[in-house]
Amino acid sequence: MPGSAPLVAVIGGGQLARMMAEPAAALGIPLRLLAEAPGVSAAQVIVDQQVGDHTDLADLRSVTAGAAVVTFDHEHVPTAHLRALAGDGVAVRPGPDALVHAQDKGVMRERLGALGVPCPRHAIVASVADVEAFGFPCVLKTTRGGYDGKGVWVVRSADDVPGPLATAEANGVRLLAEELVDFRRELSALVVRAPSGQAAAYPVVESVQRDGVCHEVVAPAPGLDPALATHAQEVALRVAGELDVTGVLAVELFETADGRILVNELAMRPHNTGHWTQDGAVTSQFENHLRAVLDLPLGSPAPRERWTVMVNILGAPEGPEGAGQPGRLYDGYPHAMARDPRLRVHLYGKDLRPGRKVGHVNAYGDDLDDCLERARHAAAWFRGDLGNESE
Numbered sequence: 449m450p451g452s453a454p455l456v457a458v459i460g461g462g463q464l465a466r467m468m469a470e471p472a473a474a475l476g477i478p479l480r481l482l483a484e485a486p487g488v489s490a491a492q493v494i495v496d497q498q499v500g501d502h503t504d505l506a507d508l509r510s511v512t513a514g515a516a517v518v519t520f521d522h523e524h525v526p527t528a529h530l531r532a533l534a535g536d537g538v539a540v541r542p543g544p545d546a547l548v549h550a551q552d553k554g555v556m557r558e559r560l561g562a563l564g565v566p567c568p569r570h571a572i573v574a575s576v577a578d579v580e581a582f583g584f585p586c587v588l589k590t591t592r593g594g595y596d597g598k599g600v601w602v603v604r605s606a607d608d609v610p611g612p613l614a615t616a617e618a619n620g621v622r623l624l625a626e627e628l629v630d631f632r633r634e635l636s637a638l639v640v641r642a643p644s645g646q647a648a649a650y651p652v653v654e655s656v657q658r659d660g661v662c663h664e665v666v667a668p669a670p671g672l673d674p675a676l677a678t679h680a681q682e683v684a685l686r687v688a689g690e691l692d693v694t695g696v697l698a699v700e701l702f703e704t705a706d707g708r709i710l711v712n713e714l715a716m717r718p719h720n721t722g723h724w725t726q727d728g729a730v731t732s733q734f735e736n737h738l739r740a741v742l743d744l745p746l747g748s749p750a751p752r753e754r755w756t757v758m759v760n761i762l763g764a765p766e767g768p769e770g771a772g773q774p775g776r777l778y779d780g781y782p783h784a785m786a787r788d789p790r791l792r793v794h795l796y797g798k799d800l801r802p803g804r805k806v807g808h809v810n811a812y813g814d815d816l817d818d819c820l821e822r823a824r825h826a827a828a829w830f831r832g833d834l835g836n837e838s839e
C-alpha cells in the first residue's frame with residue numbers, strides 16, 4: 449500500500465513494549481509483539497501479537513516475517529538469532545554487535561576501557577585468589593543475566609567469594625570484580641541515536657536506587673555541575689556512536705564523592721530512568737526510540753518543565769499478617785486524582801506483587817520539593833504505605 453508505515457516487530461511483552469504502543473498509535477506505526485505469555489503487560493495493548501519464546505529462532509522468524517525492523521523490550525535475545533534475523537533482511541535495531549555490550553558486562557568493560565571511557569577499576573576473576581589479588585572490599589557481578597541488583601554482591605573478605613563464584617559457574621557466565629565506588633549519587637545519561645547518525649541527548653537525571661532497584665528519578669539532576677552534565681552527555685553520545693547503537697541508550701553513571709563520573713552499565717532500550725520524558729520532555733524516550741529504529745528524524749529531547757519527578761510504584765514487601773494496607777491500583781485513582789489533578793499516572797496492567805514494578809507516576813512543575821512530595825505521596829498511596837487517614 450503506498451504511504452503505509454513499515455511494520456515494527458517488538459520482542460518481549462513487558463511495560464517498555466507497552467509504553468512504545470502509545471506513540472506508535474499516535475504516529476500510525478503498526479507494531480507486532482512477541483509476548484512470552486498471553487495477557488502480559490504489552491499483550492494487553494498491542495493487537496497484532498504472537499506468543500512465543502525469544503530464544504527460539506522459529507518464533508523470532510515468525511514474528512518478524514514482513515517486518516521492516518525488529519526492536520526489543522529487553523536485551524535477552526541470543527546474538528546468533530539476531531544475526532540470523534539480519535540475514536533474513538530484517539533491520540535489527542539495536543544490532544547484535546551493539547547489543548552485546550548491554551548483554552555482557554565483561555565485554556562492555558573491555559570495550560569502554562579501550563575507548564578510554566571512565567569506568568570503575570575492574571578485572572575478570574575466576575578464583576578466590578583472583579579476588580584477593582584484586583583487593584577487598586569490592587563488587588562482584590555476573591557478566592550476564594543480572595538485573596535489578598540480582599547477580600551483584602559487595603564482598604569484604606575471602607569468605608564472601610565462593611557464593612558468587614558458584615552462582616557464576618552454575619549459570620555458565622564469567623565473574624567481574626569492580627572497585628567499590630564511593631559514590632555521591634547515581635546519574636543516568638540517556639541518548640537516542642538513529643542509523644543515519646543523528647543523535648539527541650536528554651538532560652542528565654539523578655536516579656535513586658534501593659536494593660539495586662530504581663525507585664525515584666529527578667530530571668534534571670539537582671545541583672549537577674553543568675560542565676559535568678555536559679561531559680556525561682558527551683560520554684553517552686560517544687558510546688552510542690562508537691558502538692553503533694540505534695534507538696535509546698541509557699548510560700548509568702556514578703557521580704563520585706570527588707566530582708567525577710564513572711560508567712556503571714549500559715541499557716539499549718527505553719529505560720526506567722527515562723520514564724519522566726513521557727510527561728516532562730517534548731518527545732518521550734518511547735517515541736524517539738521508534739523514530740530512531742525507523743531512521744526518522746528525532747524529536748526534541750528538551751524538557752517541558754523546570755523539574756520532573758518520577759517515582760516507581762512497587763508492590764510492597766511482604767510484611768507480617770495485617771501489617772500496612774494491601775496496596776491499590778485502580779482503587780487508588782479517586783484519591784490520587786482528586787488530590788493532584790496535574791499528576792500523571794502510568795500503570796502497566798500487572799498485578800501487585802512484592803517488589804514488582806507495576807507502574808510509575810510523574811509530577812512536574814517549577815518547585816522541586818512540591819514535585820517530590822506529590823510524586824512520593826501518590827506512589828506511596830498506590831503501594832499501600834498510606835492509610836485512608838492520611839488524606
Ligand code: ADP
Binds near residue numbers: 595
Ligand atoms: P543490575 O544489572 O542488576 O542493574 P548494576 O551493575 O547496575 O546491576 O548494579 C546494581 C546496583 O549496585 C547499582 O545501581 C549500584 O547501586 C550498586 N553498584 C554496582 N556496581 C557498583 C560499584 N562498582 N561500586 C558501588 N556500587 C555498585
